[in-house]
Amino acid sequence: MNKTFTNFKITSFDSNKYDDFFSLIDANRNRLEDFFAGTLSKTKTLEDTANYCKTIEQKVKNKSYFPFTIYDLNSNLLIGLVDVKNIDWSIPKAEIGYFIDINYEGQGVISKSLGLVIDYLLETYxxxxxxxxANSTNLGSINVALKNGFEFEGTIRRDYKTTKGDIVDLNYYGRIF
Known part of the structure; x- marks a missing residue:
């Protein structure tokens, strides 16, 4: 996948750009720690990130994980990620996660990117x-989901362990096609 809009590009993850990925994660580490605990635990250093990107590459080949990166075309900086995980091919269904660099929050970039990924997933898979x-306190993430046609399905209690070790409730939002 490779789509452009306004001054941005969303493209399939390139594991060779692990340094860009590390920079994005590291710059946003504090605000992502409760929502991307797994990714953060595997990207503590540049070397960890390079190794993790090799794992990602294998998961993509196995069709068990599909990450997409968002670049600012003006600065050529990696500014966000949309990932597709927990894929159940028997239905087929999957979970989508996403985040954007704090400097781009609230500009509609992640909402537009998610929409493009959804279109790609429907067409291709x-x-x-x-x-x-989403945690009920993560209003930005909830709004992105709602803008893209997801509907609240319910709250699963004690569903996720944060990096601090807290076990929290998560709201589930679904979209059926």
């Missing part, structure tokens, strides 16, 4: 359901 999980 014919998913029947996509879901997003």
């Amino acid at each position: 014919k998913f029947k359901k996509l879901l997003c999980r």
